[in-house]
Amino acid sequence: MTYAVIADVGSTYTKVAVVELAGGALLATAARPTTVGSDVLHGLDAAVAAATAGLDGGGDVPWYVCSSAGGGLRLAVVGYEQLVTARAGERVGLSAGARVVHVAAGRLDGSGLAALRAARPDVVLLVGGTDGGDAEVLLHNATRLARARFRVPVVVAGNGDARDEVCAVLHGGGVPVTAAGNVLPRIGVLDPRPARTAIREVFLRHVIGGKRLSRGRRFAGLVRAATPDAVLSGVELLADTGTGDLVVVDIGGATTDVYSVLTPDERGGGPSAEVAGVLWRSRTVEGDLGMRWSAPGVVRAAAAERLLAAGEETPLMAAAAARAADPGFVPADEAQRALDRRIGGLAATVALRRHARAEPGGSGGGRDLRDVRLVIGSGGVLRHAPAVEALAVLGAALSDHAGGWPLPRAASTVIDTAYVLAAAGLLAGEHPDAAVGLLGRYIRSGENSP
Numbered sequence: 001m002t003y004a005v006i007a008d009v010g011s012t013y014t015k016v017a018v019v020e021l022a023g024g025a026l027l028a029t030a031a032r033p034t035t036v037g038s039d040v041l042h043g044l045d046a047a048v049a050a051a052t053a054g055l056d057g058g059g060d061v062p063w064y065v066c067s068s069a070g071g072g073l074r075l076a077v078v079g080y081e082q083l084v085t086a087r088a089g090e091r092v093g094l095s096a097g098a099r100v101v102h103v104a105a106g107r108l109d110g111s112g113l114a115a116l117r118a119a120r121p122d123v124v125l126l127v128g129g130t131d132g133g134d135a136e137v138l139l140h141n142a143t144r145l146a147r148a149r150f151r152v153p154v155v156v157a158g159n160g161d162a163r164d165e166v167c168a169v170l171h172g173g174g175v176p177v178t179a180a181g182n183v184l185p186r187i188g189v190l191d192p193r194p195a196r197t198a199i200r201e202v203f204l205r206h207v208i209g210g211k212r213l214s215r216g217r218r219f220a221g222l223v224r225a226a227t228p229d230a231v232l233s234g235v236e237l238l239a240d241t242g243t244g245d246l247v248v249v250d251i252g253g254a255t256t257d258v259y260s261v262l263t264p265d266e267r268g269g270g271p272s273a274e275v276a277g278v279l280w281r282s283r284t285v286e287g288d289l290g291m292r293w294s295a296p297g298v299v300r301a302a303a304a305e306r307l308l309a310a311g312e313e314t315p316l317m318a319a320a321a322a323r324a325a326d327p328g329f330v331p332a333d334e335a336q337r338a339l340d341r342r343i344g345g346l347a348a349t350v351a352l353r354r355h356a357r358a359e360p361g362g363s364g365g366g367r368d369l370r371d372v373r374l375v376i377g378s379g380g381v382l383r384h385a386p387a388v389e390a391l392a393v394l395g396a397a398l399s400d401h402a403g404g405w406p407l408p409r410a411a412s413t414v415i416d417t418a419y420v421l422a423a424a425g426l427l428a429g430e431h432p433d434a435a436v437g438l439l440g441r442y443i444r445s446g447e448n449s450p
Helices: 040-052 082-095 110-118 136-147 160-172 193-210 218-222 227-243 295-304 313-325 334-356 387-398 421-427 432-444
Strands: 003-009 013-020 026-033 063-067 073-079 098-105 123-126 154-156 177-179 223-226 246-251 256-261 281-286 374-378 412-415
Touching: 003 040, 003 227, 003 421, 013 040, 013 421, 013 432, 026 040, 026 432, 040 063, 040 218, 063 227, 063 421, 073 082, 073 193, 082 098, 082 123, 082 193, 082 281, 098 110, 123 136, 123 193, 136 160, 154 160, 154 193, 160 177, 177 193, 193 218, 193 223, 193 227, 218 223, 223 227, 223 421, 227 246, 227 256, 227 281, 227 374, 227 421, 227 432, 246 334, 256 334, 281 334, 295 313, 295 334, 313 334, 334 387, 374 387, 387 412, 421 432
Parallel strands: 003 063, 063 223, 073 098, 073 123, 123 154, 154 177, 246 374, 374 412
Antiparallel strands: 003 013, 013 026, 246 256, 256 281
């Protein structure tokens, strides 16, 4: 039997799945704490050993690894104009599996460079101008980065006519630079694919090794993608196999990510009218919404959205603060598990509101999720809960009639308890049949255990 080892090295836990390549069957799973404090390979090797115990791979077994350890991929976007290229760049960065930690627009000056450095990005996405349009700001910003002895890798994805000159300026200043196609080649046309590919390559080449997660080179050689990038690839593959419009809500310890794959349409208004273009396959990251590190942010956001019952905020904030102080906290009784589910439900509700509805002031058109046919829940708070309770957490977010966004009209729900979305995304390139089989077995059919 030929199988592959699929691993997600997260900030808290390393999760491993063993997948039969012939048909996509899930043979075994295991999880171990991620050993960020020493060497992440210790936890990874332990999880793989537990998952593969007793299995005969029939020779060399390929490993497919994604990682969000060490905070994942931190991206800064420097663009030409806030509502057009900078916004388009931010959307592309999110789709590439990055956490966007800084967005700047216009000509960089001294204070702008200081703010960029303070954000501590792993990668800078430099954008600006449509192809053949104004290149002055793009060139100015490249020159400022070069003269400032900026050593963070830069992906250039702006005006294609100025690309070679911009890259030459950066390279001459000793800045690591990678060229990509323009994220906004024409007004209203958003093309994330070249920049997403370039960001992935820079992440693998520069970022993984630079985080000092492991003492040798083996870990950097194993990692093939940032975890959110792998998940989005799995989500896209699932949609392409006939599922139709879908949404994934992934509730993590530090962030809550929402992925959506929608069918482009010609409805008036909404996102199709935006000059920054439409990313029909998209991801949003809510850095203040999480089950552990960001749990207090969930309570604050829920209070601001008027989602809390009278008298609920104070005890819920105390529970959230305790979780933030001890990110390794595991609920020991039903009362604590119920608090976890409440925090998770609020995180999902606020994250879906932000993902779907128009932004304040009209700067973004929102996403129309009415035709979504499948909603998938992910994250430990859902995977470790009884099915009825996990679906109830997700159902509460999908019955949020006061949220200011159009709810799915006829969506089914499923929980990714087998954690196969990232696995399918990692396998999609080299073993597409196994990836499709994996999704068919454990998402579309609702079978969620090996």
